[in-house]
Amino acid sequence: MSFNENAHGVYAIAATPFHADGTLDHDSIGRMTDFYLRCGVTGLTILGIMGEAPKLDADESLAVVKGVVARAAGTPIIVGVSAPGFAAMRSLARSSMDLGAAGVMIAPPPHLRTDDQIVTYYRQAIEAIGDDVPFVIQDYPLLLGVIMTPKVLRQIVMDHPSCRMLKHEDWPGLEKISAMRGFEKDGSMRHISILCGNGGLFLDFEMERGADGAMTGYCFPDMLVDVVKWSRNDERDRAHDLFDAHLPLVRYEQQQGIGLAVRKYVLMKRGAIASDAQRKPGSALSAAARAEVDYLLTRVARTDPRAVL
Amino acid sequence: MSFNENAHGVYAIAATPFHADGTLDHDSIGRMTDFYLRCGVTGLTILGIMGEAPKLDADESLAVVKGVVARAAGTPIIVGVSAPGFAAMRSLARSSMDLGAAGVMIAPPPHLRTDDQIVTYYRQAIEAIGDDVPFVIQDYPLLLGVIMTPKVLRQIVMDHPSCRMLKHEDWPGLEKISAMRGFEKDGSMRHISILCGNGGLFLDFEMERGADGAMTGYCFPDMLVDVVKWSRNDERDRAHDLFDAHLPLVRYEQQQGIGLAVRKYVLMKRGAIASDAQRKPGSALSAAARAEVDYLLTRVARTDPRAVL
Amino acid sequence: MSFNENAHGVYAIAATPFHADGTLDHDSIGRMTDFYLRCGVTGLTILGIMGEAPKLDADESLAVVKGVVARAAGTPIIVGVSAPGFAAMRSLARSSMDLGAAGVMIAPPPHLRTDDQIVTYYRQAIEAIGDDVPFVIQDYPLLLGVIMTPKVLRQIVMDHPSCRMLKHEDWPGLEKISAMRGFEKDGSMRHISILCGNGGLFLDFEMERGADGAMTGYCFPDMLVDVVKWSRNDERDRAHDLFDAHLPLVRYEQQQGIGLAVRKYVLMKRGAIASDAQRKPGSALSAAARAEVDYLLTRVARTDPRAVL
């Protein structure tokens, strides 16, 4: 149930299912976990930004961890523990590990600016959660506004043996993957796993630049699984063909703010969750947007039968 | 133990006392509460930004509320409940009221931009905490980056009868006070209390523009109490004379980031708290900075004997 | 040579061609203008953000306007005149109109926050350039950080009869188009032209929501022209089929920062400009990136013979 620096494949960013009234939907937590496992994912990441984590209170967060870990039966679960303060971060991290999580993910808070501030932040965070907890760096400048250069990422990796993985979602980000892998080649950095986010929008080329897979929440994790597998097997055209068939929908789902509504709508249509409700403040799809997603699904279905819903 | 729209005087933004090892210093919570009451404050605001609130976990936050409310014996206590999500906000707000707090304070999260986004945010927040909880709007653009125009503030006040007070710390902010009071004069807004923050840096003129007092954490709350009292009595020169004597230190303490270190250092020297430790990540005073504060205290002491330490 | 609120089709955002040494390439200005006209564009927009406008000095800017207007022989030219101050904005706007431009485009400066600040800015800008100069509002929050709600855009449109067009590149932005068209339907706003940017990433659905066309710089303006034409003719699947074939490259080109390097590289391959050099500070494609673009072109060429290069 652990994950290490050689992890590859797809870690799905799991949604958090709610009932229409905003309460946690515990049944759907189980059903959704089953769905992801059936899709062939290597692991799951829960309580991430797209998992509406900041909308849960402390008890609810632990209930989600408990529910998913129990159902996942050995598949490694990573828990997003980013928090405004280290006491809350530590508390969630330690409890999650006690409940059987494989590790945690930490994003830098938006106020960080300089290289030194970022390196110091991770040092203090690891001090808080303990250096026995495997962790993932989340690099997401488009949303967080914090720019971590390859040199800064290397510093964090080398400072902390418990760092196992980079969730890469810089944009543009292809050169960053090449730079990180270059550090491994020139011996200045030990190897870590790199899984890519950003809804999968560049997964085709990210794999070719040296990524190990995806960590993102696109509503067809099974497509991501195939693309990663075929890329790793050097079946280039096959990987691109499937990827390109999904790209119009990938792009539509990757929109900031309403992307989660698209994702939950399709997950609901696929039977993974009972309702596409978001806890407030949430986004919702207009009738026009729903019709657009339906049209895109029809078009994807011409190539990928899994999109026949 | 309640506060209303006619509140005036000084609500001190209370520090949160820690031991050197970062644990909560419960003894000092009581001692500090006594100190503020001796200074003549009308109320206290706890768990604000300068109270290191985001560094506490949920249980610790409630322990602070409990400790201060019990000791304050009837003096109204306002609790900062700003949080990344409404579940945590609701939970802290309801528990605080159950413990005897007089109301809560809510700041807008940094990602808000447009007028509509801000108005909507407060509507959702009040829905979450309940419209029976008296609340204060915290308007602090220098730190939060959210700009609320007078029109937006008026909208929030008029939408929510439970809004009792504005913590005004815009900078520059004098014209905003005049604009808000102008809305009351032209009948477009009901009266609310306006208490001013920003370390007190403009308290002299804020009072003259129509503010009702201060809500800030300057290490001499007793000075703020005098200035507010004399301003309300139209003893203009007397108020300015005392204010100006403190201004070099007010300015020094109002520095972002290290201001809290200055404040806790002086509170410690005044016997209000046992240690000036901050929980990590915290700032600390260099030897040079400490000597500068000591020099400033000597200079203040030439006019105000309370600064003889 | 004028443009009005009924404009539709494609206004290509023109690149600015440089020699390898960073000097303006006047020959390529003519050749590129011919290229865009052959692609079937309705108009051209020059000196935009992707036209490296801020890197030119005042004389160079006018030389570009002169060169393009002369060669375009009656096709309307819009000139980006966004500037840190109104004196420079006025000077470029008036000179451009004297040289035969059809209108100007104005983006809000990044420091604007509140609704009132934005409305006031446009009032002052129009006062500066004169209300006889037709203008386009550029709405580009992803890059500029300024969020203009539909209500704010309507206010600007209604305040200024010389406003003829919205360059829409909000993201996500489909609902905004619907909202603006809704204002026209409910009679609260007069009709204006809406052309969409963002590299064309959502052009397929933007057309269906009511946009009149595209104003963007994608390296196959001829594809944009076809998609706009077929969408306006209700040939839905045909439009999507061509669009989807290009989408992998559209997405690649739309990357912030390196997008312009991709665009100039393909424009060079298509013979539109002699060199893909950018004036400093510029981005450049790595060998890996160039190979990726070449691969994407091969894939597009399977559907669109114009991509056989």
Added chain:
Amino acid sequence: MSFNENAHGVYAIAATPFHADGTLDHDSIGRMTDFYLRCGVTGLTILGIMGEAPKLDADESLAVVKGVVARAAGTPIIVGVSAPGFAAMRSLARSSMDLGAAGVMIAPPPHLRTDDQIVTYYRQAIEAIGDDVPFVIQDYPLLLGVIMTPKVLRQIVMDHPSCRMLKHEDWPGLEKISAMRGFEKDGSMRHISILCGNGGLFLDFEMERGADGAMTGYCFPDMLVDVVKWSRNDERDRAHDLFDAHLPLVRYEQQQGIGLAVRKYVLMKRGAIASDAQRKPGSALSAAARAEVDYLLTRVARTDPRAVL
């Protein structure tokens, strides 16, 4: 007419005088230059942010440089050349030097984030203006949002022999001065001049931390001259006494946005300029604000007869 890394004293940030109709007031340029020289300044900095530089077009900027240099008769003049692009920066820098300026000042553009981006920007800027032009780094995070650590500043200084001075206006900033002087002591950085900005709000302690003087626009440059002189002579209390007498007004003038209106109002009252008009978009003092400044002047005048107006 040159300035070097041993510069000390006061470089006044000069206002740019306009007539009420927004045209340049050439008479006042001369009169104001005389005023600053009478105040005892060592040099002048023109076309800075508080000099309304972005509101001027290219010809007007050069007219200001010409007018001030001619009148200053040998006093070194530094010209702010920050610009959105290097072509405009180069053009203003070279022309200014040809007209007799002593050097230029360059601020980092607001979009810079990482250490490397900042160092690269200065390298490209110096390449553009030429390494024979003495330059000042402007470090102003409060306004620009760019955070330059001491290490980054050292890198720029060591990369560029033509760097002569740091205009320090970080806030809080005292430890930064100590850090820079520490680099000189430990031999890792050559000596440069450090002059402080931020309206002078911390000049008292900045001098004690190792600054060489002030570069700011406070409306009593003669006060700054005295404080710098006495600090350099170790007349500590005397320096603080005068500084503290002015501090209420210094603080009032240092308000973002309306500060320039205060400054021009007092400069007009002191006879330095004919009108306190700002070119649009500008701020203006309300009647209440003007009365507050008048009251503050009365209070300053109790200690400093130069404030009797």
